[in-house]
Amino acid sequence: MxxxxxxxxxxxxxxxxxxxxxxxxxxxxxxxxxxxxxxxxxxxxxxxxxxxxxxxxxxxxxxxxxxxxxxTGSFSQTGNPLDMAIDGNGFFEVEAPNGDVFYTRDGEFSMNPDGMLVTRNGYLLRGEGEVLDGETLLADGVPIAIDPAGGELVINKDGSIMQDGAQIGQFKLKTFEMPAALEKVGNNLYVRGEQEPIDADVRIAQGFLESSNVxxxxxxxxxxxxxxxxxxxxxxxxxxxxxxxxxxxxxxxxx
Incomplete structure (x- = not known):
């Protein structure tokens, strides 16, 4: 040749x-x-x-x-209280039915028949644990449950989830030393590979979705x-x- x-x-x-x-x-x-x-x-x-x-x-x-x-892509307002956008370098932590853990920035969430907060492909949102005065208030990594018949759902900028004036959950928001090196697996999901997740310093915008940066x-x-x-x-x-x-x-x- x-x-x-x-x-x-x-x-x-x-x-x-x-x-x-x-x-x-x-x-x-x-x-x-x-x-x-x-x-x-x-x-x-x-x-x-x-x-x-x-x-x-x-x-x-x-x-x-x-x-x-x-x-970060631009934000578009939807008015849906279950839509979330991450302002900053971070990811939602989600869990597949087989227990595998993934990360995503797609905040178009909904409730499944059990009242659990899920992604558009049915993966459960994982919550962050919280301990106060030695007492565990929220278990780490458990799904986020919402009372469909409860009051107004409010998501604070720090990712805490409030309903009827009480905190019912906390989004598990993580980032990585090299976010661009995460392995993409389809359905807008990533796996961490060899990297260890660290707490993300981000803000949550309720009622908004992040557009692509294309x-x-x-x-x-x-x-x-x-x-x-x-x-x-x-x-x-x-x-x-x-x-x-x-x-x-x-x-x-x-x-």
């Missing part, structure tokens, strides 16, 4: 991955709390010693990892640039093949 074909195929594979990431960003532009992602490249061949003298030397590259932008204009522009680059590479490969065929035909005519 000659250099032009190898470089062309490598570039097309990289552009395909970039297009997949960009398309996923656009598909989730209206997903609550979604964080935009971009593909980070890295060289897979060593740069020659003369690279400083000739910065235009070509090296092979591949998609290395996804870089996630954790900046910029449609930026992503559409990138999609156009990627498409044009892919077409240019395809033309390079086609021209290279034509030149190779012409060379073979001329060599075959030599007697």
């Amino acid at each position: 000659d250099n032009s074909l190898a470089i062309g195929l490598s570039t097309q594979e990289l552009l395909r991955k970039r297009m997949d990431v960009t398309a996923n960003n656009l598909a989730n532009m209206n997903t609550t709390g979604f964080k935009v992602e971009h593909l980070v490249n890295h060289e897979i061949t060593e740069r020659p010693a003369r690279a400083a003298e000739n910065p235009h030397d070509i090296t092979f590259a591949q998609g290395w990892q996804l870089q996630r932008d954790m900046n 910029s449609p204009i930026v992503e559409m522009t990138q999609m156009i640039e990627i498409s044009r680059a892919y077409q240019s590479v395809a033309k390079l490969i086609s021209n290279s093949n034509d030149m190779r065929e012409q060379a073979i035909r001329k060599l075959a005519q030599v007697r």
Whole structure:
């Protein structure tokens, strides 16, 4: 395989991955709390010693990892008392039916038939434990239960949950040293991987939802640039093949 074909195929594979990431960003532009992602490249061949003298030397590259932008999206008011938005770098801690623990910024919550606060896919919200004067007032990690027939539900900025003037729960709000490095598992959920959760210094906005931080204009522009680059590479490969065929035909005519 000659250099032009190898470089062309490598570039097309990289552009395909970039297009997949960009398309996923656009598909989730209206997903609550979604964080935009971009593909980070890295060289897979060593740069020659003369690279400083000739910065235009070509090296092979591949998609290395996804870089996630954790900046907070804009808030939209819904008026629903069960909608929550996190102002700051933090996550709600939720529990799947099999006991696995996940983290999310999607605060579109509801009550299940048992009166438990759940995410849109039915995962239970986990509460933070609280101890006062040696007495446990709230157990750690237990689901947050709400009385459907109770009074007005008020969520304070610190994540404490009040009903009928009494505290009935506390959101378990966590963050990480490297939030962007959390592993995404789908359904707007993350797992912590090797990181340990730490208490998050954030504020809760009741009756609001966090929009995604995707910029449609930026992503559409990138999609156009990627498409044009892919077409240019395809033309390079086609021209290279034509030149190779012409060379073979001329060599075959030599007697």
